Each structure stands twice: as C-alpha cells, then as structure tokens.
Amino acid sequence: MIEFARYAIYYAPREGDFADACAAWLGWDMQAGRAVAQPDLPGLPRSLADLTRAPRKYGFHGTIRAPFRPACIEARLIEAVEDCAASLAPLRCKGLALADLHGFLALLPEGCDDGLRALGEAVIRATDPLRLPLTEAEIARRRPEALSPRQRDLLDRWGYPFVMEEFRFHLTLTDQLRPGEQAPVMAALSDWLAPSLPRPFVIEDLCLVGEDQAGRFHLVHRATLSG
Template sequence: MQDFTRYAVYYAPQPGIFADRTAAWLGWDLARGCAVDDRSLPARPVDQPRKYGFHGTIRAPFHPVVPEARLIATLDAMAARLPTVECGTLALRDLDGFLALMPTDGQAALIALADAVVRATDPLRAPLTPDQIARRRPDSLTPRQRELLDRWGYPFVMEEFRFHLTLTDRLSPAERPAVQAAAQAWLDPVLPQPFIIADLCLVAEDAQGRFHLRHRAPLSG
C-alpha cells in the first residue's frame, strides 16, 4: 500500500481522449498512477509538472490531520452541495513563462468553487511549519497573499485564485515557439467544447513526489 504524504483537490479529466492526450504529454497518468511513454511526441520540458499529473488545482497540497476516509467523506458531502462549472473552452496561454491551458470564461464560478473547497477542507489540514512557509518565499508575496498563506495555508486562494492547467516547465524564449506549436498540434483536436468541471478529485502524493487519483466526487448541487 502506498504511503501518501500530502493530499490535494484537483480538477482532472474524466476518462477519454483528452485525459489520454494530456497524460501522454506530461508522461504521467494521474488516474492509473503510472508513467506514460508516447514516442510520437517530441522532447518537451515537463519535469516539474509531470509528478503532479495533468490537473487544475482547486485546493493546493496539504498535510492532513485526518485519515483518507475522512477526506473522501468531506469531499463527497461538499460536492453534493456544489454545482458543475462550465467555463467556455480552454486556450493555450503563456503563464509567467510556463505554458498552460486556461478557461476562456467562468472565472467567477471557478473562484466560488475553489473558495468553498478551501473553506471546507481547511479544518482537515495540519498548520504550516516554518520551513513550509519559507518554501513559499513569503518575502516575494504581496501583503494580501501573505495574509492568505497564514490563514489558509496557500497564498493563491480566494480572490488571488487563478485556475490553470500547467503543461511545461518555465520556458526560455528560444524554446517557447517549438514547444507551443507541438502542444497546440497535440491538444487542440481534443480540447473539450465546452470545458466543464463535473467532479472534484482527491489526489495524494507518494513518497517519490508523484500524485495519484484516489477518489472522484461528482458535483451534483
């Protein structure tokens, strides 16, 4: 049995071609918990996002103070009260030097969803240690982001939340055109139309730092 260290709440694609293509792009299948090697893809810088799997963060990773069963029960109860979120479609964007897919619409609904998840799961996490706070580089945060870090364990929540699905490491200007062209050719034919978040995914980090899907909770409110 896996020894999981942290848990998070993600959006992750439901089974299908979009899930298969994005798992192949990153080289890690979050749902199956295994590496994926598609030799038809060119070399691409995905070392950092690979271990997390293709996802959009709803609640950033945290150390729980309750068993996994309690996390699942909380997620199920919360998802039963929350509606699905429709976000137009997805577009490839340069996000501070990283390539990411971002929704073209629905930001207010996404913030509301993430807000509810953060509030409901906050009692289930351990407080941050001084070392964990230091790894967030608090001196680089705005005063509001530092306040959010102290209160919720992560600086990019509430109004600072920006939903995105990371595809690459940080790219140099020389790397970006070829990697972007490859990503568009690989993903454009399978992008969901519309993009809908229909469930919340509980994921867990193993001892090697790789994330695994543990449970899907359908949004049915």
C-alpha cells in the first residue's frame, strides 16, 4: 500500500476516451497509478516528454483543493470528501476551450464561472479541517512577497492563495513554453484532443488524490456529486 505525505482534491475525468487521451498526452495515468506511452506527434518544437515535465507528476486534473498535509487518517479524508460530495450537485458547463495561460496551455471550462466559484468555495470550506497548518517552508514556497494582500490573507486562512474569488479552475497540459512554441503545440494538442473533447463538460465527482514519495499523484477515492 502506498503511503502518501500529501493529499489534494481534484476534478479528474471518469474512465473513457477523454481521460485516456489526456493521460497519454501527459504520460501519467493518475487513476491507474502508472506511466503511459506518450504519442509521437508531428510538428512539436520539442519532445512531448520535455513539454510536459511539470504537469506529468500531477496527472490530468483540475485543482479544487491544492495539496495539503493531512490532519487525520486516510479513512477520515475519504469520509469527509464523500460527505462534501453528497451535498453538491454536478456542475454542467458548455464545453472546454484550449487557452494560453501566461505561457502554459490549459483547458478552461466555458459557461459556468459562477458555478465553478461556488463549487470551489463549498469544497474549501468543507474540507479545511482536514489539513494541517502550513509550515514556514510551505508558506515560503508560495512566494508570499509576490501575492496581493488579499491572496496573502487567503493563504493564511485557507492554506492556498487562489481560492474563493481568486479561484481559477483550469486543466493544465504543458509546462511554461518558450517564445514561439505556443502555436505549434496548441495545433498538435487541438488535433490530439478533438475526437474526445467533451461537450458539454460535466464535473460529476470530487477526487481525493495522494502524492507518493516520487511526487506522483494517484487517485485514492472518487466521490460522486449527488446533492
């Protein structure tokens, strides 16, 4: 059994073509807990492995609660995530759009901004008792000197600066790209995802995930939104 030092709460797609395509793009299947072969796609400026180093260890996901050190045993974490999911309804969005977010590529939900903020706030509030307080080293890693006063307040209160009204749900697909790389990578990624991109895009679950000693994230438990 894998021991996890940190946990997080993510959106991750259920098994199917979309999950498979995104896992292959990144080279890590979070649900199976294993590396997968990445496709050899034409037109990329560098190898796909080199373009996806940072997001690979997390697996394809959208962060709802960022990684935290747990204040309780895993069984209690699962119970709390189940309780939270049972109080929330699935969130339906028009679809997903590929976008350049300050130098890296990600998928962004369309037509559900208010619902996403409400979902994020509900999960943050419900799961806050599950985490240990941040250490000084953890605070320093968030570069508090670069945060706005409001973001620093959110970091101190909730353990992460990009929550509540600062929450921006996204599904990361690349590292920071070099100048001139965005267009060819976006073209290759668009072609790769086109057959499987969901429309509508529906968030149906909360996924509790754990970080192994190598820094790779694994699906621990999937809780259906049923409120």
